[in-house]
Amino acid sequence: xxxxxxxxxxxxxxxxxxxxxxxxxxxxxxxxxxxxxxxxxxxxxxxxxxxxxxxxxxxxxxxxxxxxxxxxxxxxxxxxxxxxxxxxxxxxxxxxxxxxxxxxxxxxxxxxxxxxxxxxxxxxxxxxxxxxxxxxxxxxxxxxxxxxxxxxxxxxxxxxxxxxxxxxxxxxxxxxxxxxxxxxxxxxxxxxxxxxxxxxxxxxxxxxxxxxxxxxxxxxxxxxxxxxxxxxxxxxxxxxxxxxxxxxxxxxxxxxxxxxxxxxxxxxxxxxxxxxxxxxxxxxxxxxxxxxxxxxxxxxxxxxxxxxxx
Ligand SMILES: [Mg+2]
Numbered sequence: 001x002x003x004x005x006x007x008x009x010x011x012x013x014x015x016x017x018x019x020x021x022x023x024x025x026x027x028x029x030x031x032x033x034x035x036x037x038x039x040x041x042x043x044x045x046x047x048x049x050x051x052x053x054x055x056x057x058x059x060x061x062x063x064x065x066x067x068x069x070x071x072x073x074x075x076x077x078x079x080x081x082x083x084x085x086x087x088x089x090x091x092x093x094x095x096x097x098x099x100x101x102x103x104x105x106x107x108x109x110x111x112x113x114x115x116x117x118x119x120x121x122x123x124x125x126x127x128x129x130x131x132x133x134x135x136x137x138x139x140x141x142x143x144x145x146x147x148x149x150x151x152x153x154x155x156x157x158x159x160x161x162x163x164x165x166x167x168x169x170x171x172x173x174x175x176x177x178x179x180x181x182x183x184x185x186x187x188x189x190x191x192x193x194x195x196x197x198x199x200x201x202x203x204x205x206x207x208x209x210x211x212x213x214x215x216x217x218x219x220x221x222x223x224x225x226x227x228x229x230x231x232x233x234x235x236x237x238x239x240x241x242x243x244x245x246x247x248x249x250x251x252x253x254x255x256x257x258x259x260x261x262x263x264x265x266x267x268x269x270x271x272x273x274x275x276x277x278x279x280x281x282x283x284x285x286x287x288x289x290x291x292x293x294x295x296x297x298x299x300x301x302x303x304x305x306x307x308x309x310x
């Protein structure tokens with residue numbers, strides 16, 4: 001049964017808009033390859049991942065502060081401006097959530113038989129935590145492919161996935177410096193804010209809304225929406241494409257902020273006229289079309305530095 005949502009957390013749009021599970025979900029292939037995106041999509045069919053992808057992309061040469069300022073300038077000039085913001089690894093650092101779960105695995109009975117892995121994991125620092133548990137394993141010097149290293153990894157992955165996508169562990173997330181200040185500025189400039197996340201409604205809405213309030217992000221207004229997956233079983237990519245189509249009803253998409261290359265490539269294909277900003281933090285190793293014309297930032301901190309100088 002669906003958990004009740006506290007009234008103060010709701011925006012009217014949450015109640016008025018149909019749930020995403022009533023909408024038709026498009027195919028994934030249209031997004032991963034950029035196929036069918038038409039001229040000017042800014043993508044090509046070469047598929048690369050992570051560092052190779054970002055090295056091959058031709059980003060706009062603007063520095064991060066210029067990128068952030070240009071988005072705000074376009075918000076001011078546009079009619080019914082909309083800015084789309086991903087949460088995990090875009091507005092929020094999620095390594096602390098994973099770190100906490102890994103420490104809990106270490107304290108659990110299921111980890112007791114993995115002596116060497118427990119010893120390595122006892123030295124785990126937040127800086128070791130990668131995009132996936134497997135990435136973290138490799139950063140610790142553990143073998144993810146054979147022997148007890150592989151068995152322990154299977155155990156950790158199950159332990160992690162049973163917790164990572166649940167409200168109870170979201171409190172460990174930490175907003176990137178300057179992110180809340182920047183999103184507040186966008187909203188004050190007149191942007192409709194859409195938080196678009198692959199987190200699912202039933203497992204993660206309450207914790208997500210609580211964190212947005214806790215961390216000072218705009219919330220609780222009809223021009224602010226939190227769009228979440230109707231179910232964990234829907235792919236993030238398919239959900240985000242469906243949601244992006246819905247954006248057309250709200251107004252003009254001025255910019256999107258995302259850490260996942262394949263989501264960005266899909267959004268750029270749908271909205272070639274908008275600014276699409278790659279948040280260069282952590283991302284999956286999923287191969288993605290090489291893009292042209294994306295913007296890139298690594299943090300929102302330039303917003304704070306600018307404020308201090310004034
Ligand atoms: Mg993300």
